[in-house]
Amino acid sequence: MSLFVRKNVTAGAPAALVALALLTAGCAGQDDNTSSPKASSTASTTPHGYVEGAQEAAEQQSRLVLNDPGTGDTRVLDLITGRTHEEPLTAGTTELTTDGRFGYFHTPDGTRVLDAGTWTVDHGDHVHYYRAAIRDAGRFPAGSGARVRGDAAVTAVTGEDGRATIHRRADLEEGRAGSPRTLPGTHAGAVVPYAEHLLTLTGDGNSTPKVAVYDREGGRVASPDATCEDPAGDAVTRRGVVFGCADGALLIHEDDGAFTAERIPYDRDLPAGERASSFRHRAGSDTLTAPAGHRAVWVLDVTERAWTRVETGPVVAANTAGEGSPLLVLEADGALHGYDIATGEPVARTERLLTGDLRAGTDGHGPVIEVDRSRAYLNDPEGSRVYEIDYNDSLRVARTFDLDMKPALMVETGR
Template identity: 75%
Template structure:
């Protein structure tokens, strides 16, 4: 794997985002597709969707990022070829998160950025799938407790102290972290890039946590009238950005440059230990899941603005593809269970897949995870040195089992 030397970066300006033009410019009136054999085409010959240094594919190029915090062993499992690529070690990781392309390994000494080399660009009426080299992109100073959120232009890093900084996405794509822009104030939630702006929750002078909308330079441009007590967890959906609150969820949406806030209430008082603290969902889906205490799961339908509580038994990990797909729950019996979200009834169950079931995940990152894409789900089995591929549309059939030479304690899927 190639390591890239960090270089000095220039100040923010229009030229800094020039490399993003291919991702943000409208595709209307263009023809052709990128060819893997083309080398540095001229502007006039650039094929539709071309991304320098990447190969375009006809299908999603999913890859799994895997890490063992004890040994530092790190792998990138290519789900197209089935091959596991060894990359440099990262020891002591407390969590592994992703924005769809980059993996973020959080440690006490900072966050390692790993380019998984697979991503999707959604143009609305069609999408492009890309694959490129796997490589390190450097280290971000913020470590354990950092919350990292991205869009096509910027990556926002919110530290455990609530202070946030912006990194240029095109620098990460070059294999460099670059110089960040620091945002003013402190934040009670992750800063989330959305609709060419930045959304965050901040405490006002009276202690109330309210919504703040900033532009990319950090200037406050809007403040929708809404509060969110004890914010925990967030997710980006097609309907807007969801923040978890003590009384339910707060949905922030954008329309023609204006921002609106809407509360989606639980409908009843929910004890703190049973509130949604970390959301899990398929990228692009409007159906969110979260643990509801030890023995149940919350399902938030953002389109319908409704919460559903599904009693399942002891929950270790949860996710769903949404849109009529089953609710997937890894329970303390080591088996994966499927539930009908509407009725709450269990409709499918695998045999025992995990021989050693660790404690349930509490922060949304450590331990067994269920990653979901448009046709498959992936479940890591650290003690068994393997990852299961599950066909959730075929009665939770185990489609493939990937044996590994390391314990995949942490897992995240890229290419989405």
Template identity: 75%
Template sequence: MPWAPAALVSLSLLTTSCASHDDTASAPKTTASASAPHGYVEGAQEKAEQQSRLLLNDPATGDTRVLDLITGKTHEVSRTTGTTGLTTDGRFGYFHTGSSTRVLDSGAWMVDHGDHVHYYRAAIRDVGRLPGDPGTQVRSDAAVTAVTDADGRAGVYRRAGLEKGKVGPARTLPGTHAGAVVPYAEHLLGVTDDGKVAVYDREGRRAASPDEECENLTGDAVTRRGVVLGCADGALLVREDDGTFTAEKIPYGSDVPEAERATAFRHRPGSDTLTAPAGERAVWVLDVSERTWTRVRTGSVVSANTAGEGSVLIVLETDGALHGYDIATGKQVSRTKPLLKGVSETGSDGNAGPVIEVDRSRAYLNDPKGKRVHEIDYNDNLRIARTFDLDIEPALMVETGR
């Protein structure tokens, strides 16, 4: 049976039959009608501001928490043991384990209509499990969720099913892929094993094949300018314009040793400025709008991120402090006191350890050994705005509601 069009799928309504983990998030059960206001979602409350939440997990014990950044309350949810990585699409948390991927609805999300944005909060609830292995990668848009296993086989799930609290059947894409399959512009982007970009429609049929190739694919990110793929010689930007897909290389500009290439991008959702470790003592900053790479020399890098648009580059270094760098000049402009103890270089995304999550006004740093999360005002010289004490070691963290 053919799927519903993406525009209809993205309007699917959130049911209210499940028990809530959040007594502030429940809304009276209401029946949708033709008179429902613009942006109405059954079972969710629409809010005037972003409803950010942090999903936190301790892989050693399986303890899992949801920290509501609006109320400051921490909610306990069922344990997930053996977690090897934690990712998110802005609403759902994907807890990757050795045998499957647990899906948790954080109950916080946003819908961007371009000229305006809707913010929602609802009940926190378990959705179920997606099949997978330690190498499984999950990518989503408003209509579908693509799950790519370690062998490069991809299955596509309807987003409407997850929004209703269940994992439905998957549509399998043909062939295998070198990295994650990424939903974009009502299509699906993948890189085949020979480095060629493949564009599929929602039914899994090949729709386009841009000429450029991506050798040794490592990392991807969706921006307003298109999908960025990390390649051996730099980045490949895949864009859609009026139904036509094109690919454009953004080269490093010189030969970069393999150990110093960008392999995992971090950025503020909605931003066109990406960051990635550039070896042990530098960070790459990719300005997608300007099609330029900047290599910022730093101390020993544990994690890095930036809000983009003129903001500082935030780097957690092995001294346990956050350092702010001016991206244009490379100069250090701010520094906190040591916040973490016993940290070491990582340079890999998704593994347990400190990470920096960034939204439109704050950054968040998890401190596993200290059992806490720091909230940072990056517009005020990396000022510590709040510190949240926890009853678990939050070795894995992602932010939702953005």
């Protein structure tokens, strides 16, 4: 594996990011060797998160997985060390997604799985951060249209035909896809692991999809009596799982083994082009964003069960850290704009950062905004770079990472 030294880095990286202290309180023994992670958790309980060979750290261990679909160039940018790791080529990628640890490269011939080697385990009252070696973890046969969702125990892969398979997370941690189980039924959206169960919307195409809940062995359990017309988009929050529907959002929540459904409707009927159809948010946040047509962004506050429509310029990408942070919008002028979510007023703006044609594309490639607890990351495919933004300091560019490839696709792991 080759290493490329990150260049043109401006000052401003948090000093705490260089600390890789091993934590011992309440933890199992650790191993300093960072090769060949091996799972030590089971699917029946929330895993502690440690695997053999991993290092536990004091801070979140963020890495960016980057891909150029044209050339197949693939890199993993370690935001702690500033080094860029070259990985095997993956050409023809139509979409790059993540569950916080694994990068999923969707191609017409199947889905490649890359273990980015960083992850977070949140136990509610405390959090564990881990880092390990980067390595391939096999392939799923489902191709470009597959939807992959995972938690600490299982990974659900839903194909374009609506059929879903369930993979053990422990197999991926050992570097292989393993032998999956097939989930019964046909699913209108992604199968989403949540609260040691699997949530989905089932339907035969002739009726409105209905909420269904399965255990991890594929057995049906009691489900709330709720439907979701024209489902599009989903997100896991601390308040439950959100599915986007024609009339707004459907929130599925678990409490002591019982599942309930609650609608969060729009204030009026909307044409399909103005509905929220894909959600982006900071992992662990209950504030979701989605384009609302070409010149506005929806912000869904799941805690308050409220939608806010923020008027902007032409939207290329959007995201927010939530909890009082600004709404971040990359607009067609190439600048990153910050908006106050409550008032809709602009509060900050960068200079032009990106060049080229920034109209939102239809091929799934182009700039995105990844957000964590202190920084946002913006990929510049034409400029062959990634910007690190301090969104709490008037959108200051904290660091600039120059690359030897065009990062048309980007996801952040370690969350």
